[in-house]
């Protein structure tokens with residue numbers, strides 16, 4: 001006979017309207033189920049999807065501005081700690097209204113993910129038994145696993161939540177991590193509780209800037225941890241507040257607002273301050289006779305420190321992981337392209353990468369070089385940026401004094417520099433027609449003869465070329481040699497444009513990690529960005545994020561950080577023109593013309609009476 005777990009028996013009773021067997025579920029869950037039943041909720045039915053208007057969400061966000069900015073920083077840290085386990089972190093206000101979420105893309109797209117959005121209400125009466133609703137009610141950390149949720153449709157979820165309390169025990173907000181049941185990790189709930197405690201401590205520092213803040217604990221090595229007591233004291237030694245761990249450590253003593261320091265600790269306030277302002281850790285005995293170590297974490301207004309003290313704990317610092325890949329590749333088409341790239345590298349075949357500007361062609365070329373494990377260098381040449389008469393010399397080198405302005409000692413050229421490695425011919429469509437024959441000859445023979453020289457050098461070079469123009473059309477127009485095209489594109493890889501990539505949220509998170517690892521970006525902000533067109537692809541997205549980071553008034557980026565009517569958001573310009581309105585407009589004109597000419601740099605240069613080098617500077 002198949003074993004039926006206690007939970008399943010309890011569920012059967014719940015669904016059949018029977019009595020819920022005692023001890024089959026925790027009393028907290030059993031009581032919650034009963035309340036939901038009393039409200040007439042059907043466990044097999046559909047929860048009420050209550051979402052308040054966005055204007056009200058804004059008001060609630062404003063009312064909780066400090067909490068929100070501390071919480072988003074913590075959520076960002078949590079996100080990096082449990083990333084990849086298909087979860088969502090949500091911050092709700094004291095009423096259980098979700099203010100912000102940060103999540104793995106997969107979860108955000110799931111049906112539950114789509115219902116945990118800013119403004120959604122997660123009280124028991126709307127969504128049945130769930131962690132956010134229970135925490136708001138119980139004011140203590142709660143986890144609700146799988147089928148402990150009241151509604152069947154939440155049975156695949158695990159939700160772990162903790163309240164964020166003020167020093168009087170009043171609920172300020174709620175923090176929740178939800179994930180699919182299979183992805184549940186033992187330590188997630190502990191991490192959520194720690195994050196909530198960290199936010200509570202952060203609030204003490206933010207809200208009491210004029211006071212001294214001391215940390216204390218019976219063991220010196222715990223002074224930097226969340227179990228340390230925090231004591232905010234005014235300049236005359238009056239206690240302003242004590243955090244929850246501090247209350248526990250001072251149990252039995254009158255640790256409350258308005259009490260003098262001397263009533264809590266044997267060492268008088270003056271003597272303690274002498275040691276604390278020196279910047280060191282002191283040992284004091286509390287009035288119950290226990291010894292504690294104490295250190296000053298924040299100095300009261302107008303009081304100078306006598307020597308160097310450790311700074312108040314700031315928001316968490318993230319460590320970037322150098323071993324992490326420097327690009328994102330979860331999109332199906334891109335994954336296929338990567339597999340082909342790896343295969344081509346193994347076969348040492350010439351690879352041609354086709355993609356719009358900013359889609360990552362150079363990045364892919366570098367990746368190919370990496371996976372090829374070739375010992376030589378990766379050498380890149382922007383074919384459009386080299387003046388036509390110098391092109392051959394640039395690739396094949398030149399002998400001493402081979403032409404006017406040539407370097408006195410000659411140069412070996414890029415093909416020899418890439419010997420044993422990879423030669424990346426970027427903007428290959430711009431190779432002057434006259435030079436295409438020489439390049440073709442080189443690709444056939446892999447032999448290099450410098451301009452003005454006699455000696456022939458045999459080289460071993462992996463060729464990768466890239467362009468955003470249609471080479472087949474150029475062949476038809478006789479602007480590109482057909483035989484050169486077939487030599488270059490033994491394998492062609494097409495990179496998808498950003499707006500069509502299914503891993504868009506991951507790209508945003510990746511760029512944010514590079515630009516500002518400590519800054520959170522909410523799911524709602526990412527959703528807003530995903531609606532834009534991005535003609536400049538990842539490079540343009542990167543610039544938009546940079547702009548938002550420079551202008552932000554907050555510690556995080558949310559949907560309000562990206563204003564669609566913002567002129568800069570509409571003007572598409574290169575990175576170096578970002579900060580100057582005049583050059584931004586000029587740059588935008590160059591880029592628009594470039595697109596209108598079918599990504600033809602020479603034609604753009606001709607139409608705008610600019611050099612090709614200038615055009616290339618602005619279209620990168």
Ligand SMILES: Nc1ncnc2c1ncn2[C@@H]1O[C@H](COP(=O)(O)OP(=O)(O)OP(=O)(O)O)[C@@H](O)[C@H]1O
Nearest residue numbers: 327328356357358359360361362363538539619620
């Ligand atoms: N898959 C990716 N994940 C993360 N970042 C990426 C990815 N692809 C490209 N980028 C980033 O986007 C920017 C542009 O990439 P890259 O220079 O390789 O594009 P490109 O197609 O060669 O552009 P162009 O045609 O204009 O020269 C770089 O900062 C790069 O790091």
